[in-house]
Amino acid sequence: MENTKDTTMEKVVSLAKRRGFIFQGSEIYGGLAGAWDYGPLGVTLKNNIKRAWWRMFVEERDDMYGLDAAILMNEKVWEASGHTGAGFTDPLVECEKCHKRYREDHLESTEKCPECGGKLGEKKDFNLMFETKVGAQGNAKSYLRPETAQGIFVNFKNVVDTMRPKLPFGIAQIGKAFRNEIAPREFLFRTREFEQMEIEYFVYENDWEHFFEEWRIRIWNWIDVLGLSHERVREVDVVGNDLAHYSKKTIDFEYDFPGKGFDELSGLAYRTAHDLESHIKGSGQRLVYTDAEGKTTVPHVIEPSFGLDRAVMAVLTQSYTEDNLGKDTRVFLKLPKDLAPVKVAVFPLMKNKPELVAKAREVYEEVKKIIPNSMFDDNGNVGKRYRRQDEIGTPWCVTVDFDTLEDNTVTLRNRDTGEQERIALSALIAELH
Ligand SMILES: [Zn+2]
Structure with a gap:
């Protein structure tokens, strides 16, 4: 009996704090508005999301190039982009x-x-930009970047000259950005420091509608990777004053956070050639693409962008589940297996039997060789350990008991159903492979 409709943001936030996903920033000093820290499980979940994104949008494609630009940039970048x-x-x-x-x-x-x-x-x-001074003299002004996109545009020529890509192609980047919000909102929804996963996809002007549609489908594919249900995600056409002056079409993808409402998860914008044109003007450099016949063009841009902190919140919210396994309500995170911070937990049935603990350690070492994100736990009784692993979304628990010593079988427990099966250790290792 799942009752996800009873999920509230309070419950999700409380679990995230209690189990080491997200802490208040500078908490022992009373915190800092709009700043949050990722704890041991939160950073792993976040890294797993980043890795899945990079694999899907960069590594599995031949038309994408990765980039990691500096947070501090020449102040002229922000003059040209209009941010000042x-x-x-x-x-x-x-x-x-x-x-x-x-x-x-x-x-x-x-x-x-x-x-x-x-x-x-x-x-x-x-x-909204955070201003800072560069160097001991402090006479060069700089800013903490308010978006990752400009780092891509100013490297356009470098990527073209070194990688010789064919149009269309894209440049992808994951990184922190900073905005000095007047009113940061609760939890991770609007923070002053946040992480973006962004792509600038360069196309011929005439092709923009085709690629806009293609990226729209890919964003839905990504929503599937995050395990978000389609009923809780909607597309919103950005119109009127909310549409940036340079954009001819923008769609926001919003997730329905229970008790809170729809909030932005991702965006897809057609930015015309506005950004490259601005930097051509600002820098005097020729930021153009030259085709095989030697004809040059300033490419137009489709920009799919993804808020990483929002993705973490949506994944936690979607995964949060309560059911009635056993006698009391069980809380568990039904995380996609790829994203779970801990994949396998290994226990000895009892912690006061040295031979069981030794065997469990042995099994754990074997498992860890295949799946590094594994955990050994011998605190409390087995029931409590299951509940702890359920709460952090561990898909599999392996228990070593006296039979293991005899016949090398273990109990494998499934997070979602609570069902247990007896399995040969060799079969388990083979399955984990
Ligand atoms: Zn007043």
Whole structure:
């Protein structure tokens, strides 16, 4: 009896904290707004998502090139891209009495402070980039990048010159970006520091609609890799003021977080040739593609982008399951096996029998050779160990008992059904292979 409709964000967040997936940033000092740390299981889950993404979008394809650009970039990059201008700002208002600051478009009244009722001052454009100084003299200004995309555009020529790709082709990057949000939201939904997985896919102008459709299907394939149910994901056409001035078409993919509503998971944008044209103007360099006949063109761009922290939240939410296995409610994470931070847990049936512990250790070493993300656990009784592994989404538990000493068989337990089967150790090792 699964009752995923009873899943609430509170339950997911509580499990994520309790079991070492996500901690408040700088917690022992009272935290820092909009900053969260990934704990031992969270970082593994996140790395597994990144690895799956890189495999699917870079390694398994012949038209994709990886990149890892620096977070700090020449300030001219952000002038050319328009980020230092009015386009990358939030409307900020300050209360004249208590000096609290608000995002104007989040307020119900733009006249009165919601805290103290004081008069609100004039609206100011607040730039979202984190400014920093470079070097001991501190006279070169730089920014923590607010998006990973520009690192790709400024390396366009380097990739073309060194890899000689044929159009269409793409450049992919995973990395951190920073935005000084006025109002960071709860948990991982809007943080000041976040990780993006982004692709800039370069095409001939006439082909953009075709490739836009292709990438749309691929984003759905990725949603399947994350194990998200299609009923909880929707596409939203971005229109009007929300559509960036350079984009001719943008679709957001949103996930329905229980009790919270739809929130962005991924985006797909047709950015025309806007970015390369801007950097041609800004740098004076020829950022062009030359075909076999020697004809040059400034490629147009399809941009599929994915928020990694959002993906982690969606995967945790989708996986969170309660059922009635045994006498009480069981909480478990039905994580896709590829993404589970721990794949196999190995236990001795009892921890006070040295011969069982020794045999279990031996089995564990064998398993770990094949699946490094395995865990040995001899705390508490077997029932409690199962529950602990269920809560972190471990797909398989292996128990070593007295029969193992006689006939080399073990008990293999399935996370989702709770069913146990007796299996020869050699068969288990073969299956894990
Ligand atoms: Zn006030």
